[in-house]
Amino acid sequence: xMDKYSLLQKIGIYTSIALxxxxxxxxxxxxxxxxxxxxxxxxxxxxxxxxxxxxxxxxMSRFWSDKMSFQAYRDMWVTVPQLPRYIFNSVFLAxxxxxxSLCFVIPAAYAYARFSFKGKSVSLTLFLAVNMFTGAVxxxxxxxxxxxxxxxxxxxxxxxxxxxxxxxxxxxxLKTFLEKIPYELEExxxxxxxxxxxxxxxxxxxxxxxxxxxxxxxxxxxxxxxQFLFAITFNQNRDYMPLPAGIFEFxxxxxxxxxxxMAASLVGVLPVLFIFLFMQKHLIAGLTSGAVKx
Amino acid sequence: MFKPKTKAQTTTLFAWALxxxxxxxxxxxxxxxxxxxxxxxxxxxxxxxLMGGAEYVGWENxxxxxxxxxxxxxxxxxxxxxxxxxxxxxxxGLIGATLLASNIRGRGIFRALVMPPWIVPIAIGCFGWxxxxxxxxxxxxxxxxxxxxxxxxxxxLAYKQSAFYSAVVTDVWIGTPMVTLFFLAAMQGVPRDLYExxxxxxxxxxxxxxxxxxxxxxxxxxxxxxxxxxxTFNSFEIIWILTExxxxxxxxxxxxxxxxxxxxxxxxGAGATRAVLVCILLGVFSLIYLTVxxxxxxxxxxxxxxx
Numbered sequence: 001x002m003d004k005y006s007l008l009q010k011i012g013i014y015t016s017i018a019l020x021x022x023x024x025x026x027x028x029x030x031x032x033x034x035x036x037x038x039x040x041x042x043x044x045x046x047x048x049x050x051x052x053x054x055x056x057x058x059x060m061s062r063f064w065s066d067k068m069s070f071q072a073y074r075d076m077w078v079t080v081p082q083l084p085r086y087i088f089n090s091v092f093l094a095x096x097x098x099x100x101s102l103c104f105v106i107p108a109a110y111a112y113a114r115f116s117f118k119g120k121s122v123s124l125t126l127f128l129a130v131n132m133f134t135g136a137v138x139x140x141x142x143x144x145x146x147x148x149x150x151x152x153x154x155x156x157x158x159x160x161x162x163x164x165x166x167x168x169x170x171x172x173x174l175k176t177f178l179e180k181i182p183y184e185l186e187e188x189x190x191x192x193x194x195x196x197x198x199x200x201x202x203x204x205x206x207x208x209x210x211x212x213x214x215x216x217x218x219x220x221x222x223x224x225x226x227q228f229l230f231a232i233t234f235n236q237n238r239d240y241m242p243l244p245a246g247i248f249e250f251x252x253x254x255x256x257x258x259x260x261x262m263a264a265s266l267v268g269v270l271p272v273l274f275i276f277l278f279m280q281k282h283l284i285a286g287l288t289s290g291a292v293k294x
Numbered sequence: 295m296f297k298p299k300t301k302a303q304t305t306t307l308f309a310w311a312l313x314x315x316x317x318x319x320x321x322x323x324x325x326x327x328x329x330x331x332x333x334x335x336x337x338x339x340x341x342x343x344l345m346g347g348a349e350y351v352g353w354e355n356x357x358x359x360x361x362x363x364x365x366x367x368x369x370x371x372x373x374x375x376x377x378x379x380x381x382x383x384x385x386x387g388l389i390g391a392t393l394l395a396s397n398i399r400g401r402g403i404f405r406a407l408v409m410p411p412w413i414v415p416i417a418i419g420c421f422g423w424x425x426x427x428x429x430x431x432x433x434x435x436x437x438x439x440x441x442x443x444x445x446x447x448x449x450x451l452a453y454k455q456s457a458f459y460s461a462v463v464t465d466v467w468i469g470t471p472m473v474t475l476f477f478l479a480a481m482q483g484v485p486r487d488l489y490e491x492x493x494x495x496x497x498x499x500x501x502x503x504x505x506x507x508x509x510x511x512x513x514x515x516x517x518x519x520x521x522x523x524x525x526t527f528n529s530f531e532i533i534w535i536l537t538e539x540x541x542x543x544x545x546x547x548x549x550x551x552x553x554x555x556x557x558x559x560x561x562x563g564a565g566a567t568r569a570v571l572v573c574i575l576l577g578v579f580s581l582i583y584l585t586v587x588x589x590x591x592x593x594x595x596x597x598x599x600x601x
Contacts, residue, residue, distance in 0.1 A: 003397040010398070017393050020386075021407050024471065027422025028410065030433050034425055043431065059440040063433070090415070104319055107312035117306040123313065130324050131521060132576045134528040136549050137569045140334060140562050141327035144345065164323035167316050196308060221413050228417040228531050233557060244417035258425070265418045276413050280406050287479030 028266070035263035036068040039255070073267065076260040079250065082238060086246030087268045090227060093155065093242055094272075097162040097223035098216055104163070105170035105215065110200055112171065113178035114186075130168045135161050135229055146234055157234035158242070162223045169222065170215050177211025177286075178204065214286035217279055224272060243268045328573070334566035341560040348563065355567035364543065369575070372527060372547040375462065380523045382466045384515065387473030392503065394474065395481045405478070412471035420535040423464045427451050427536070454544035457537050461545050465532050469525070473518055480514035481507060516587055520580065527576055548572050 005013065077083055111117075112124055135142065142161055146152050151160070181204060189199045205212075231245035238246070247268070250261035335355055339348035359365060394405050411419055429435045429449030438444045450460045488506050497505070508515075530549050533539060539546035539554060546554075552572060556565020 005396075005398070013393060013396055013398055016389070017404050020390055020393060021404065023467065024408050024411055026433070027419060027426055027467070030426045031422045033433075034431075054436075054440045056440065059436055062431075062436055104316040108316040111309040111312035115305050115309040117302075117309040120309070123317070127316075127320070129577075129580075130320060132524050132528075132580065133324055133328060133573060134525070134530075136528055136530040136553060137572050138324070138327040138331060139553070140556050140566055140569070141330035142323070144330065145323070145327060147345070160323060164319050167319060171316065225413065225415050226531070227415060242415075244415040247418070247421070261421065262425070265421055269414045269418060272413060273410060276409065277406055280409060281402070284405065284475070284479060284482075287476065288482040 031262040031266055033063055035072050035259050035266060036070065037063075037065070037259055038067050038069070038071065039257065039259055041065050041067050072257075072259040072263040076250075076257075076264045076267075079257060079260055080246070080264065082241075082246060082249070083264055083268075085239065086241055086243045087271070089155075089240060089246075090224065090242040090244070090268070091271060093158050093162070093227060094220050094224035096155070096159050097166065098220045100159065101163045101166050101170055101219050101223075102212070102216060104167050105174055105219075106205070106212075107200070108167075109171045109174035109178055110204060112175045114183075124171075127168045127171055130165070133165075135165055135226075139229075139233055143233065153235050153237040153240070155240050158227060158230045158240070161230050161234075162227070166219045166222050170219050173218060174208075174211055174215045177208055177214070181207050210282065210286040213279070213282050217276075217283050221276075331566045331569050331573075334563055335570045337563045337566075339562040339566070341562070351563070355564050356571075359564065359567045359571065364546075368543075368546055368548055368551055371458075372549075372575075375458075375465075375547055376523055376527045379462050379465045379469070379526045379529075380519060382462070383469045383473050383522055383526075384519055386466065386470045387477050387518075388515075390470065390474035391477035391481055392507075394478050408474060409471050411468050412475070416468055416531045417535055419468055420464065420532055423460075423467070424451075424536060427460050451537055452541060454541055457541055457544050461533050461536050464536060465526060465529055468532065469522060473522060476514055476518050477511060480511040484510040520583055523583070524576060524580070527579075528572070548575070 080086075108127075112120065143152075146157050146160070151157050185203055185207070186199050189203050194202070227242040228244040231242050235241065235245075243265075247261060247264055250257045250264065334348070336350055336352060337348035338351050338354075390408060394401060394408065426432045426434050427450035429447035429452065432450075434450065435444070435448045438448060439446065448456075451457045484507060488510070489502055492502050492506060527547075528549050529547075530553060533545050533547060533550050534553070537545045539550040548568065549572060552565055552568040555561050555568055559565075
């Protein structure tokens, strides 16, 4: 009864959702249209005769033509032969960041969730304060640091900052999940003579899988979405470039191959979008079951 | 060697042993750079003297940065940018989460369709907006012309005001999905019996939202707003790709100014000074935010900020 809507309410909800989704997808629609148009058509703009107002037909003629094709999706691999490499690099970097971060996040989150000890709240606050110093603020010394260890222009130049800035978030998220796991289970393991590390590995971790999935996805997306800055400042090696930096190769000295650039952008993010589509149910379910809510 | 005597000491040792790896990484990649930024901010370090040999210049960088003609407007703009963008993200996030939490057909698909701006690399989302904002070839300008709002091409990123608000829209676009998702999760965690009890008592939907949903998800709203504020304050890529801080400085926030000074002009000392100022301003803001909310929380009985 409570969840029933009147017809008017239903119309209102669907309309609002449609508007919301339009806003969220509009840039992708624009990119898709641009990717289909040949360059000549992309930069042609049928003018409306002076004195007349623009009609819907005029509007459409600026975005639609018979010459539209998927040609750009074929040409882009030729224009930038490294493209598959860039797409791979992006996913590889984000995956590495995720797994390395988790190695640091899991033990720390476990400690914060389970024990009360000296310096707990102070250190936890300090971890959260790290959020204040995103990479952009610390670029100069990070550059120096990476140069000192000879890590500039390697994968590590992009992995290390990524890991460091995502650990605090990971701890914060995972801690709330681990707190939900009943303590009795651990006690039972202790009584049976299991060591603490064994308990963490064999009792806690298997139970924390939904939480780990959520934290893993959150870290992965954080690492995947924000590669650009570290890539353009710490890496000059084209072999290690992630997609958002590599895509700039479509901007030539003479012309910008906008249509191919858009096509490459869309194709490049497809693998991750596809994976996310399968994971998003777990993400929402996991977030609801554990974190966020106190 | 130190031998733990009591159980509490063993626990403390074990806990710290678990935290140590993460703490070490923080120390290496965040704390040391932070100290180094602070130190550099008192030097005249440039590209040649980055690895050593820069002269200490005292407070000169600070006097120059704060005394600069543009500095007050950059700070004001940064805070305006932050408040506007975060406000919109929270409001849109609440609306979006409420819509996606409603019991309708196809909501699984709708939920998935809202997420791409969050997942896609920020730089790539910005290319889409770059094209949307284009005066001659973009959908927006042409649509406005057809609707009779403008009578010719309008380049959104070419004028000071419209460039600023366009950047805000893009920032909101990128930030909203994550906020929506966390609000949605929080809303689903609200016990159903609360709603049922209110429903039986004849409470309207709006009343239930105001008196049940909002107070219940308040901790999430508060912490997401703070995190979002910090990220927005330091949001770099969006502005950089859309306008590089222009036209005529209209979209130059503190972080853009820092990047321009440090990386583009190789004035590492002066750039570090700006980075320190960013940290101070953010620190002060966070403290005020948490204090005010702690006070409000006590007064109105919200659960306060979750730790």
